[in-house]
Amino acid sequence: MPKDFRATALERAIGRQLAGWRAERELSLTEAGQRVGFSSAKLSMMENAVQPSAPVDVMALGYVYKVPTPEWQAVMLRAQYAERARGRVANNGVNFDPAADFANLVFEATVLRVFSMDLVPTVFQLPGYTDAVMQSEDPVRTARLAMVREAWASRLGGREPLRVHAVFPEAVLWHAVGGPRLMKAQLLHLMEVSEHETVSVRVLPRTAGAYPAMGSPFTLLGFPHRQHNDVAYLETFIKGEYVEEPGLTARCAQRFESLEQVALGAGESLELIAEAVETVA
Missing domain, CATH: 3.30.870 (Endonuclease; Chain A)
Known part of the structure; x- marks a missing residue:
C-alpha cells in the first residue's frame, strides 16, 4: 500500500462495487478470500478503500465472482485510471459521475x-x-x-x-x-x-x-x-x-x-x- 494512502472518491466507488459483488453472491469475507486467494483482511481493506484496489485484483474478483465480463472490465479500467491518477482528482475520461x-x-x-x-x-x-x-x-x-x-x-x-x-x-x-x-x-x-x-x-x-x-x-x-x-x-x-x-x-x-x-x-x-x-x- 502506498505510504500515507488517501483514497479518492473514485477508489471508494470501486471498493463499494467490489463489496456489492460479494454481497450479491452472499459470501462472507473469509469465503470470498479463500476463493480468490486473498486474506479476508486484504479483501475488507479493498472494499472499504483503506488500501487501493489493484487492477489485477479487480480482474481476479470479477472472474471468481463470475461477474459479466463487460462489468468487471469497466471496474478494472477505473482501477487502472485510479492507479495512474492517484494523488490527482481529475476524473475526465472515466465514466464516473x-x-x-x-x-x-x-x-x-x-x-x-x-x-x-x-x-x-x-x-x-x-x-x-x-x-x-x-x-x-x-x-x-x-x-x-x-x-x-x-x-x-x-x-x-x-x-x-x-x-x-x-x-x-x-x-x-x-x-x-x-x-x-x-x-x-x-x-x-x-x-x-x-x-x-x-x-x-x-x-x-x-x-x-x-x-x-x-x-x-x-x-x-x-x-x-x-x-x-x-x-x-x-x-x-x-x-x-x-x-x-x-x-x-x-x-x-x-x-x-x-x-x-x-x-x-x-x-x-x-x-x-x-x-x-x-x-x-
Missing part, C-alpha cells in the same frame, strides 16, 4: 457542512419541495436528490448519526417554492430537524451584507477513516464535481467557519424561521 455517487458519500460521512445559496439544503428538503424546484424537468436528478435526503434521514436513529451544519441566506426563507402551503410545511420541517442535537441550522441575515463564499455554494464532507480525506462537492444543473485536494478542501473549511461567524446563532436563526412561517400566506 460525482452527482450519481454523492448520496453514497453522504451515507459514509460523519459530518456534512452545507452552504446553500437559493434553496433549503437538499438533506432537509421535503419531497414536494424538491419536486417543485425540479419542476419534473430532470427525473434522474430528482431521484438523486431524494437519495441524498434519504441517506441523511436513515442515519438519524443510528449509532453514528450524521452531523449536519447548514448555513444559508435569509432569502431562502422567503422564496415560496411550490406555493405558500408547501413552503410553510417546508419551513416547519426545517424547524423540526433543527431540534436534533446532530443538526445545526444557521441563517445569514439580510443585514450581513457581503459574506464569505458569496455566490459559491458547496458541501464539505468529513469521514471517520484516516485514509479518507475531506471531499468538497460542487454542483450546477449541468454536473456535479468533487474537489479532493487537501489544500482546497481546507480553504472550504475556512470559508465555512467564516460563514458561521457571520450567520445568526442557532436560536436567532430558529426565531427567524418561525417568523417566516407566520408570514407565509
